[in-house]
Amino acid sequence: MQHSDLSLYIAGEWRGLKGRSGEDVINPATEQSLGSLPHANREDLEDAIASATIAFEKWRTTPAAARAKILVGAARLLRERSEQIARIITLEQGKPIRESRVEINFAAEIIDWYAEEGKRAYGRLVPSRLPAVQQAVHKVPVGPVAAFTPWNVPATTPARKIAGALAAGCTCILKPSEETPATALAIARAFEDAGLPAGVLNIVFGVPSEISNFLIASPKISKISFTGSIAVGKKLTGLASENMTRVTMELGGHAPVIVCEDADAEVAAESIAINKYRNAGQICIAPSRFFVHEAVHDKFLAKFSEVSSKLVVKNGIEEDSEIGALANSRRLDAMESFVSNAERSGARLQCGGRRVGNAGFFFPPTVISDVSADDRMMTDEIFGPVVPIRRFTDLDETIFEANKLRYGLAAYVYTKSQARAALLSDQIQAGMIGVNHTFIFTPETPFGGVKDSGYGSEGGIEGLEAYLSPKFVSTLPQ
């Protein structure tokens, strides 16, 4: 897959630009076009729904072990092609090539994990109240899925949705982000080459709201899975309610980080920085609002600023890049606006803060101290390499601050006290909590949020359950 071959993938056919409208895919490091992406027309979307519906009848009855073989085959091909796909990720998304390699290999691990877990979609037998009656609960695939993925992790997020759906016996129509299309197409190619029957996976692009309105309105679509912003997630959930279509919503976050007085401030700063600056902070679970106890605040701030200012900001395609371009100009504008707003209200810039160069969407790691509690960067998702740090003295007040927003995706706490770790893990409202570390994403653990951050989980047994429906069969043998 190359940017010169951008296409739709419907009913096992690769459909190019010919006769269709489309858009340019931009390299965020150079602002140059990488290629032209076709948009699906009405007929394409109808074909996608029809092929996912027809293929479902065969795929749902394909034994889980046979489905698993195809998934494992696709994962193997992704690993074999990882260098080529990593390049695609960096070119269209901007992240450093080293991170792109990690991402594509992680996507393969997710697919492997679902391949195995699909064999364990156990039902159960329930003792009956009536003599001789047999009560069985089967877990059946829900049906064709419409999935929507954003631009920030263009391999991992499609992999989670495709693998979860296919392992459960569902078929899938995926609309990846139009800004990072070639990565999802490379994943589809790996599935096709591994022997996936036509129609089980379909990939479409277009004007996002037009595609989602069309797919979600179809009664043939049984499940919606969306990763993206809260505003869009709420809209799609509303549309899904028309047909009572089940949803998984993995939406934005604004992860609080609480560093207590007994934490090793310097170790904490180094450990948090690694995850904060992955993909230049454009990760929904990135540490994002920092509350540091007064006793360790200055040490933490100095270390975090030192680590931040040493990171190499340059085109992600170069091997020594540590912070690549932001994915699009919207993120660059957002970072500039967050910083100027905070500076105007008296916050202190410790490092970074200004766009790097004037071609490509580069913004450096930026640390800002003495930020007020109601500053926009403390209340709105940042989704970029900007770090607001506040000092605190009262833990209860900080728990209140952490919980006062409608976000509830991830949170991080640093303390040596087991009692305090237990208290914070219990009281912080979030779907995922990291205590003394930030690596909280694995294929085998649930990934999802509470409150406005979403509904349902991807990953873990919950990720497979999302594509299964319980069917109760009660039999009186004759």
Ligand code: NAD
């Ligand atoms: P956006 O809301 O316009 O788009 C986010 C994603 O949703 C994109 O991939 C887009 O193609 C898709 N989308 C938009 N409208 C849609 C619709 N009606 N139907 C289906 N899909 C639709 O925002 P953006 O400018 O791309 O990103 C801004 C914000 O989105 C970020 O600040 C962040 O909060 C959030 N975001 C979250 C995640 C995540 O992993 N949860 C990922 C990317 C963006």
